[in-house]
Amino acid sequence: MRLNYFLSETAVNLRRNLLMTIAAISTVAISLLLLGGAQILQLVVANVTSTWEGKVEVSVFLRSDVTEGELDGLRSDLARMPEIETFTYVSKNQAYEEFKELYADKPELYEVLPKDSLPASFRVSLVDAADAEEVAARVEGSPGIDDVNFGGDIIRRLLQVNTLLRAVTLGMSAVLMVAAAALIANTIRLAIFARREEISIMKLVGATNWFIRIPFMFEGVFAALTGAIVSSIVVLGANELFFSKMGDFLAFLGPVFSFSAWEITKVLLILVGGGVAVGLFGSVLALRRFLEV
Amino acid sequence: MIKTKDLVKEFKGGVKALDGITLDIEKGEFVFVVGPSGSGKSTFMKLLTKEEEPTGGEVFVAGKDLSSLPRWRVPYLRRNVGCVFQDFKLLPNKTVFENVAFALEVIGRPKALVQRQVPQILELVGLGGKLDRFPDELSGGEQQRVSIARAFVNRPLILIADEPTGNLDPTTSVGIMRLLDRINRTGTTVVMATHDHAIVDSMRRRVVELESGQIVRDQSRGIYGVGAR
Structure with missing residues (x-):
């Protein structure tokens, strides 16, 4: 009976300020959509990096006059670095053979090349592609080394762009969430005013403070939860209709737009959790300021 | 039932509404608090339900020391103290029945009990046939009866009435006083602030007269008295 009372009070409050409620709901939805967008972006970047990460390696080119001693020294240096997963030595001969294989259809390219013209090198693959630059810098100064190259520049840029994009999206989402909480607080303020x-x-006849507050809290949480559901539906719809198509279209990029059910569920949980938090925050704000009990 | 000691209430700006009230009201008493406007009657009433906090002194209501009563216990105090006001304070969008039922619903009383008790109490106050009327369809006296029914439906130990006849004509007022007298006869302590001479004089009950926040007279079976010329 009590729950019935709370729910019907909530419904009356919401209907009385329909426009305000709609404004609050849509602000919640938009702020949460941004939050969801940031999460999806994070998933895409994680997919991209895991697809491409295996392909990132550091090439350490050796000078032609490298001595056996220097070679051994380098070997033990590399073996000691924890960031390095494996490394292999590629002799001048092997390098020439690989080159030949790579351009097998263009014999004119390698036929003119002396067999020892390509440098010997270490090919280093890393545990984490993000360490490429650091590993390269550390190896660079050692004796016997001519040059150090590392791929993964694209990934590094991608990660940087991602960090920036994520910060901007999350910042905007935070601002909008505060706005949403303020709108919810205002909706509740109007409801409190209408019911003063x-x-x-209620106070006069001895209703407890919680009994007076709960319908208003329900109202705030309901508005926020509705916003969360709207944004969840948008995220789910985008995943079903848009991302899967995009994934097919951009198949050469690898499976960057496919997310596991658990990953999507996690995003949705974050949205609903964020929504409830915004709703509670807005209600508490309003009740503290406008409801002296 | 109600006990105060050296009760002082000073408002911001240094206005002393109450200046050392010491009073003892027994269970089942009917007490008129009289005095000119601004003598502190309403402030005194508000201190009894912890609507206002005293600046000094002590108040005990229904055995509880209000100064040490935590805020969250105040609602439970108010369930033992019914209140009636000059302006009735009825909800215009609720019927007579709903207005009275509201008081029980919001303290979590079960529906069956509400359905049983509300018609009973409305019968008692003489509105048995007007359950479905809205307040604006009733006369002032009838509205005050609804408000008394609402204050009494939970069977409080104390009924506090602040100028309950202030807006009513003399004949209607007599009816309201009969009702309050009846409620008092059930063992409920009634404290009523008023400046209606005729009522006080006709009832012959205890009269506590305030002036400038002090008790200037406390008389059992009193009349409104000299201060009222």
Whole structure:
């Protein structure tokens, strides 16, 4: 019976300020959509990096006059670095053979090349592609080394862009969430104002503070939760209709737009959790400021 | 039932509404608090339900020391103290029945009990046939009866009435006083602030007269008295 009372009070409050409620709901939805967007972006970047990460390696080119001693020294240096997963030595001969294989259809390219013209090198693959630059810098100064190259520049840029994009999206989402909480607080303020007589009589006859507050809290949480559901539906719809198509279209990029059910569920949980938090925050704000009990 | 000691209420700006009230009201008493406007009657009433906090002194209501009563216990105090006001304070969008039922619903009383008790109490106050009327369809006296029914439906130990006849004509006022007298006869302590001479004089009950926040007279079976010329 009590729950019935709370729910019907909530419904009356929401209907009385329909426009305000709609404004609050849509602001919640938009702020959460941004939050969801940031999460999806994070998933895409994680997919991209995991697809491409295996392909990132550091090439350490050796000078032609490298001595056996220097070679051994380098070997033990590389073996000691924890960031390095494996490394292999590629002799001048092997390098020439690989080159020949790579351009097998263009014999004119390698036929003119002396067999020892390509440098010997270490090919280093890393545990984490993000360490490429650091590993390269550390190896660079050692004796016997001519040059150090590392791929993964694209990934590094991608990660940088991602960090920036994520910060901007999350920042905007945070600002909008505060706005959403303020709108919810205002909706509740109007509801409190509309019911000030009832509230004063409730206090008079000895209704407990929680009994007076709960319908308003329900109202805030309901508005926020509705916003969360709207944004969840948008995320789910985008995943079903848009991302899967995009994934097919951009198949050469690898499976960057496919997310596991758990990953999507996690995003949705974050949205709903964020929504409830915004709703509670807005309600508490309004009740503290406008409902002296 | 109600006990105060050296009760002082000073408002911001240094206005002393109450200046050392010491009073003892027994269970089942009917007490008129009289005095000119601004003598502190309403402030005194508000201190009894912890609507206002005293600046000094002590108040005990229904055995509880209000100064040490935590805020969250205040609602439970108010369930033992019914309140009636000059302006009735009825909800205009609720019927007579709903207005009275509201008081029980918001303290979590079960529906069956509400359905049983509300018609009973409305019968008692003489509105048995007007359950479905809205407040604006009733006369002032009838509205005050609804408000008394609402204050009494939970069977409080104390009924506090602040100028309950202030807006009513003399004949209607007599009816309201009969009702309050009846409620008092059930063992409920009634404290009523008023400046209606005729009522006080006709009832012959205890009269506590305030002036400038002090008790200037406390008389059992009193009349409104000299201060009222």
